[in-house]
Amino acid sequence: MSERLSQLAAQLASRPTPPHPLDPLSASEIEYVVAVVVKEKGQLNYNAITLSEPKKKDLQAWIAAPGAATRPKRQAEVVALGRNQEVFDGVVDIDDGKIIAWEKLEGVQPLITMEDLQDTESYVRADPKVIEQCKILGITDMSKVYCDPWTIGYDERFGSNIRLQQALMYYRPHIDDCQYAFPLDFCPIINTATKEIIHIDIPSVRRPVNTIPSNYMPADIESTTGYRTDIAPLNITQPEGVSFSLNGREISWQNFKLHIGFNYKEGIVLSNVTFNDHGKVRPLFYRVSLAEMVVPYGNPEHPHQRKHAFDLGEYGGGYMTNSLSLGCDCKGAIHYLNADFVTRSGASHTIPNAICIHEEDAGILFKHTDFRDSSLIVTRGRKLIISQIFTAANYEYCIYWILHQDGTIQLEIKLTGILNTYAMSPDEDTKGWGTQVHPGVNAHNHQHLFCLRLNPEIDGAGGNTVYQVDAMRSPHPVGSEENKYGNGFFAEKTPYKTIRESMQDYNGATSRTWDISNPSSLHPYSGKPATYKLVSREIPGLLPAPGSLVWNRAGFARHAIHVTPYADGQLHPAGRHVPQTSGVPSHGLPEWIEAAEKAGQDKVENGDVVVWHTFGLTHFPAPEDFPVMPAEPMTLLLRPRHFFKRSPVLDVPPSFAVAPSQVKERGGVDNRDRESHAAFAKKEGEKKGGCCKK
Structure with missing residues (x-):
């Protein structure tokens, strides 16, 4: 191995x-990294090896002065399993070729890999x-039996000291049948380490196997x-x-510049997002990612509570990524x-075409027609899309x-x-x-709840404050001096000063949005801070009970915002x-919040948040969702407000423009005659070779 290590180092x-x-x-x-670990720790099984991201202050110093500041060390996080399923967390310094951290964990299970699922x-x-x-159930040919391996969630009968999966069972009478039309009513539990079925959950009342197929492959449709x-x-x-350029994994497009990262859990990570505002490069976000998601199902009957x-946290959005095709x-x-x-085993595996980058027409960017004289301007926009698609057993998630x-x-x-289906x-x-x-x-009823993680640096200098913005009626009654006719309404902005204040839910009645603002960067006209507004409307509450x-x-997922x-x-x-x-004791976000409050470090106003x-x-x-679901989209926006002059x-x-002076030169247009109006616009478009030209 030392020879192999030397070859790889060279x-x-x-x-x-x-x-x-x-x-x-x-x-x-x-x-x-594997060779370094083998040299010091011997043969192990690997759950994950991924980039250990540099500390923010070190990376920002290098970005600001790459020639003067020290380049952050290249390090890798390692999650490994021992011969007896011991779990190890480690960090390997790639530059120095040595392990700099190594810890054996107790009562912890790392995520389920694709190899685990396939086995x-x-x-x-x-x-x-x-x-x-x-x-x-009347099935004798086991080659026609299939299962979707799932993480078990948590089952108090077995705890977390042994590595488990549950198997959601299906049957395929024919190889091309959709197995989800033939769900079976029992659920085995597998010890992944010993490869044994340790228990089977069986309902008290058995359910027959469906006999009617519902398929979606071409032969069946034809x-x-x-x-x-x-x-x-x-x-x-x-x-x-294309109109974009790539330097390694840094992309430049239409004044945007950012780095495109990727890891086994989050998938796509966007970092160091900036916008060139007529020569001034203005920071927007240090890091943006889809950090986690949970899909709770709503049938309380055992074992469906699991x-x-x-x-992302139990399977990995990166691990499950599709290889995309043109x-x-x-x-x-x-x-x-x-x-x-x-x-x-420690070998490397490549998913080709894991990320797709392309441009699309975005429809009208802006348009105005003056009804007086038919002068008009119309500009079509375009958008850049950075996407991945991952398959989580039965579901596909297309991330754009x-x-x-x-x-x-x-x-x-x-x-x-x-x-996901069950027998009835x-x-x-x-x-x-x-x-x-x-x-x-x-x-069964279920939810798909995604967690977006944003580390903003809106306009760079100074910290950021997050405001809750609610559309509110004027508090003054009709007939009052302040609101005589009763039509007043305004944006009520509430700054979040502490973590606890920020733990809020969505309110559709007030069209609630959130402003991420830089109080030290004020707009010269509006006098308001440079802001990126989070506009998100699809925010159901977590339906499982407290x-x-x-x-x-x-x-x-207990609140829309933290x-x-x-x-x-x-x-x-x-x-x-x-x-x-x-979940007891708390992990992740609730744990961090509790620790910050206990230490008196829970202030989030005008800081790095x-x-x-x-x-x-x-x-x-x-x-209509079966046997395969038409894609259902959801979206959110981060929009600049009081940011640009x-x-x-x-x-x-513009795709086409005719100024009032040009209309006047050509004798004008009778605005009452819509046919004349349209004909003039078409004629001008053909002259200019614009969007109106056939």
């Missing part, structure tokens, strides 16, 4: 340029107790309804190439970025980070894939906990190691 040393401090670990770096089905199929349950024939081709071309997956997942002129991860020319940053998430009897009452979406198929298992485990002081390493709001935690925002949707399934898109070339 390979890293021969790189023409060192990686950016925030670049994800390369395949060769991962293999080098489970073979264990389940071969187990005599599972075979017996299948025979009871043999039943057939495909639509009235869809003409739609092609997207950029004959002159169905509440933390898809024309299917992305269209247009595409640039891809790969992702490198470690396998259980979108940059707009006016400085807006948008996060859009599309949910598709297949409903023909006359069974779902009790409101679910819906029969197909004969014998019960799809004190429930999900409530305890998903502390980040604001905490920045601290290095506080990245994962459900905790660093999420599987099989009970982190905004945690939980949003999502509540899904009451319907037959005036509209930041005036310098985007």
Whole structure:
């Protein structure tokens, strides 16, 4: 191994340029880290090897003066399992080639890897107790039995000292059948370490296996309804190439500049986001990511209370990422970025095309027509999309980070894939906990709650304050001097001064938004601080009751917003190691809040803060969602307010414009004649070769 270690060290040393401090670990770096660990700790199984991000102050110093400041050390976090399933957390210094931290953890389980998931089905199929349950249901061919391995959440019967999964069981009469149309009514529990089924949860009243397929693959559609024939081709071309440029993983587009990172838990991470405002580079966000999510299901009957997956903390949004393909997942002129991860054995594994970067037409950016003389201007916009798609067993999550020319940053998430299903009897009452979406198929109510993590640095100098903004009626009554006609309303802004004050929920009645502001950077006209406004409307409350298992485990989801002081390493709001935690004592965000308040360090006004925002949707399934769900989108915006001196898109070339003086030169237009109005606009467009030209 020492020879291998030397070879890998020489390979890293021969790189023409060192990686950016925030670049994800390369395949060769991962293999080098493994070699360092093997040399000092012997053979282990690997759960994760990922970049250990530099401390913020060190990275900011290097960014401000890369030639003068010390480049932050390249380090890797290691999560490994010993021969007896001991869990180790470590840090390897790649520059120095040595382990600088190593700790054995007790009562902790790291996330479930893709290899763990893939192994489970073979264990389940071969187990005599599972075979017996299948025979009871009339199934004898075990090659037609499938399971979706799930984290067990937390089950008080087994605790967290042994590494467990639960198996949601299905049947496929034919290899091309959708297994979710044939759910089985029992649930094995697997000890991942020993590869044994240690228990099977069996309902007191058995449910028969459905016999009616519901499929979505081409052969089935072609043999039943057939495909639509009235869809003409739609092609997207950029004959002159794209408008963005990449330097490594730093992208520049339409005044934006940022670094695109990627890790096994969060997936895409955007860092050092800035905007060039006519020559002045203005910081916006130090780090932006989708930090966690939880999917609680609403059937309280045992064992369904265990169905509440933390898809990032328990499986990893990076680990589950799809390899994207042109024309299917992305269209247009595409640039891809790969992702490198470690396998259980310590080899590197590459997911090609893990990130897709492309531009799209964004419709009208702005437009105005003067009704007096037909003068007009219309400018079409475009957007840059940085995306990934990951598959969490039955569900697909399509993640789109979108940059707009006016400085807006948008996060859009599309949910598709297949409903999680459970068996039901023909006359069974779902009790409101679910819906029969197909004969014998019960799809339970559930939520998808995502946690956005923002570390702002709006306009750089000074700290940031978060304000709650509510649209309010004037407090003065109709007829009063202040509000004589009763039509007054205003934006009530409430600053969050402490963590506790920031723990707030959404209020649709007041169109609640949140301003992230820099009090030391005031607008020359409005006199208000430079701000990025968080506009988010899809914010259901966490429906499991306070004190429930999900409530305890998903502390980040108890409120729509939390604001905490920045601290290095506080990245994962459900905790660093999420599987099989009970939530008591608290992990992640609630733990950090408690510690900050106890230490008297809970001030969040005009400082370096982190905004945690939980949003999502509540899904009451319907037959239209089965057997495969049409994509359901949700979105939120980070919009500049009092940030630019005036509209930041005036310098985007118009698609078509005719000034009043040009109209006058041509003798004007009869505004009462709409046909004349339209004809004039069309004629002017054809002259100029603008958007109106055919």
